[in-house]
Amino acid sequence: MLINAPDLVKRIENGETFALIDVREREAWQTASLPGALNLNVYDYFVSDSGPKGYAAMAGAFVHAWHQLGIARGATPVFFEQTVGMRSPRGLWFLWFALGSEGLLLDGGVDAWVAAGGELTPGKGPAAIVSDAGAPERQPAIPQLAATRAEAIDADPAIALLLDARRPTEYDGSFVHECCARAGRIPGSRLFFWEDVVENGRFKSAAELANLAAEAGFTPSKRVITWCHRGARAATVLVALKLAGYQDVAVYVGSWHEWAGHPELPMASGHC
Incomplete structure (x- = not known):
């Protein structure tokens, strides 16, 4: 990897x-x-x-x-x-x-x-x-690596955990990108700031990453769905989790930009 x-x-x-x-x-x-x-x-x-x-x-x-x-x-x-x-x-x-x-x-x-x-x-x-221009649709080879919005909505914490890879100010709703309709987070998400998985421009060791994930409340026995603003930072944390031994991981690619644009979906803000 x-x-x-x-x-x-x-x-x-x-x-x-x-x-x-x-x-x-x-x-x-x-x-x-x-x-x-x-x-x-x-x-x-x-x-x-x-x-x-x-x-x-x-x-x-x-x-x-x-x-x-x-x-x-x-x-x-x-x-x-x-x-x-x-x-x-x-x-x-x-x-x-x-x-x-x-x-x-x-x-x-x-x-x-x-x-x-x-x-x-x-x-x-x-x-x-990577652009839709001129590109035909194609079934992904490993679809389970991308969590759908429906899966994020229905995530059961007994079997699947939501991981917010954004900065703490995005998590608590005190900062929001101008392109997002609302500030806050997906209810039930736990914060795992993406920059904490790297040090001096490299990934931390597998043991360090496993300890950080555990401290944030995650476990390899459950599916972990990572998300951020538009799906990029979430991929960095997904790779970190795989380095730490997690097998069932996915990115909710639409992330907060998509979630915030659906007013019918719930949101949380402030500190837990």
């Missing part, structure tokens, strides 16, 4: 084939990236509706963009950004969800690559954006 920079450098030198996927802004990729890296925008996509049809459109959008990159058969995808943030985990999550394929995430990103002695060159060649 993760690969550190020294290992990636060594394995490339030994002749292994990787598809290096830079998920930063295109301008950053064009300025300086890992040699031969492709560029894929996985960040700006937002699902129109967190239901089966919306998720089929999302899976189709990713696969359509993926095919535009022309990745060689047998190449292992490696997603990276400047350091571990909310883009590279989302890229890996997309790959699992839409194609059911294995991939890696460069722990520490570009900064770790440079620190390991890796060179940088201007990015050029194939680039793509």
Whole structure:
């Protein structure tokens, strides 16, 4: 799931084939990236509706963009950004969800690559954006990695827990993004701030992540549905949970932006 920079450098030198996927802004990729890296925008996509049809459109959008990159058969995808943030985990999550394929995430990103002695060159060649434009719907390979809005509404805490990956001020409703119709959180959600899973631009250890999740009230024996503002930060926490040994995890991709736009849905605010 993760690969550190020294290992990636060594394995490339030994002749292994990787598809290096830079998920930063295109301008950053064009300025300086890992040699031969492709560029894929996985960040700006937002699902129109967190239901089966919306998720089929999302899976189709990713696969359509993926095919535009022309990745060689047998190449292992490696997603990276400047350091571990909310883009590279989302890229890996997309790959699992839409194609059911294995991939890696460069722990520490570009900064770790440079620190390991890796060179940088201007990015050029194939680039793509995950977008509905021209993309046919496609059934996701692993649909359980995306929780529907209905599942979030009906979540039974005896078997499934809701995880709010946003900052504390979003959780308590004292801050709201301008694009959201309401401030607050999905009732029953527990706060697990996404930045707490990384340190110095890398994921914390599996043991540290497991302890943090337990302290926040989560357990591997239950399904965990992560959510945030529009589904990106939630993917970072999902990867962290998988590193900690959690198996049944999902992102509610519509997250608060979608939930807040449905006035019939309940909300909570303030401190628990």
